[in-house]
Amino acid sequence: MKTTIRISCLCLLLCINTVIVYSQTDNALPAPRFKYGIATLSGKITGNVPDSMKTVSLDLLLNRPFFDYAINQIPVQEDGTFTFTTPVFAVGSCVIRSSVFEGNVYIIPQEETKLEINFDKNGAKHIKISNSLNQTAYDAMNIGLVFRDILSNNPANDNYSMTIEEYSKYVIDYTKDAIAKLDSYTELSANAKQILSYEMKAFLLHMLYLGYEENMQMRYNYKYRDQLKDERKDFVPQKPSVEYYSILSHLDFNDSRYLYASYLQIAIGELLKNKVLNIPSIEGLTIDEWLVKAKEPLHIITGANPGFFCNVLIASMYAAQLDAMKPLSEIQKKDIDTYFTDKSFAEVLFSRNEEIVSMLNSQAGSKKLVKNETPAVAKNAMMDAIVAKYKGKVVVVDFWATWCGPCLAAMKRTESIKSEYADKDVVFVYITNPSSVRKTWEEKIPQIGGEHFYLTDEAWDYILEQFDFEGIPTYLIFDKEGKLKRKSVSFMGVEKMREWIEELF
Secondary structure, three states, X not given: OOOOOOOOOOOOOOOOOOEEEOOOOOOOOOOOOOOEEEEEEEEEEEEOOOXXXXXXEEEEEEEOOOOOOEEEEEEOOOOOEEEEEEEEEOOEEEEEEOOOOOEEEEEOOOOEEEEEXXXXXXXXXXXXXXXXXXXXXXXXXXXXHHHHHHHHOOOOOOOOOOOHHHXXXXXXXXXXXXXXXXXXXXXXXXXXXXXXXHHHHHHHHHHHHOOHHHHHHHHHHHHOOOOOHHHOOOOXXXXXXXXXXXXXXXXXXXOHHHHHOOOHHHHHHHHHHOOOOOOOOOOOOOHHHHHHHOHHHHHHHHOOOOHHHXXXXXXXXXXXXXXXXXXXXXXXHHHHHHHOOOHHHHHHXXXXXXXXXXXXXXXXXXXXXXXXXOOOOOHHHHHHHHXXXXXXXXXXXXXXXXXXXXXXXXXXXXXXXXXXXXXXXXXXXXXXXXXXXXXXXHHXXXXXXXXXXXXXXHHHHHHHHHOOOOOOOEEEEEOOOOOEEEEEEOOOOHHHHHHHHHOOO
């Protein structure tokens, strides 16, 4: 049985081509500047490019503080040049996937990052990256591999009886050991090692620091893995008290270099959901009122004056409101403008707010929403029952979740194609499961439109096995007779989606 799918926002990349990299001087990782502006990624592919590596586009997953994750296809021109521009606060992390290059590249507001890819006459690939972070090509192509190597090579552990005190020491020691292992990767630059240290700490916040009960339950299940579930004795892990979370101060979240970590937004989301810390929602409160209510958990998390972390937390909560397609109120806008002494925080939020308002205005009345009841059939007949409802139409099925950044980013890119086929025999069907909180799901689907189904975990897991996929977003495209014609695990791009739909008319 497959478990609920979660997608890591740090892509772990592997390049196996022959590569020669240019060396650059290592410097201490600079603190990101609190600046909001346009960042540019440009480059050129030159030389004797092997036929197997020729490409017309680069796939780019973009992570920016206070934005949804976004999937982009960057066209490569006939002369090999490519350019991508986007608004960014402080720093953006780009994960590039293509036949010619795979790696992580960072972009900075009001700065151009250059990626040069040259093939010599023997087919060896030479890569150069130019930006103010002094990022090397080796860094770009291996930072994900090192992350995985350090954090995934751990022996299975069945010690489920650790006390809170024992677990606290274990978590702190584990974090220190993981960061210390970075020194053994001598080819990584000093900057890359520091970025990875923040990435790992943000990741471990979710996986270890906030996960005592889950980890003890997992260890218990591992110890008794050979027993049937019904044969196991009842096991209820101890619940951490609020005092336990003082260990979070060891992570020093007041360090602004956390902005380099693509996992920071997820880490903050997990903090906000933690029921013991009980960080209050800012909705309905002024910032001053929120600061009073949040004083205790903020002190526990930072162990000092919240400073930078408090600003990021507040901006993240407003950004989450915008992601839910709820524009800022006039009171909120005035409050934001007054509170943030560094106006770049207000600038990024106001810019995002304008985007949401514009999007809602353009969508007003244009999206038909149908919230369907789950068909009353056996799980092995579920998908057939859903598709049969739309016989005579091309059916585009999108498996997604409200927490899945790439899913939501892809939906934004498909707005144009949905409008294009609005009056034709094409239907867009969206399927999720209880990993999406139902209230959040109901809030989001009016902005998506189309036909929606909310399946049980059992039906969802069966469909994943039936159609052999584990990641989302995943797309199934059926012809007018209900026969599956295309499948794509991850977004295939607007042009490819249009091509697949057109071939079924």
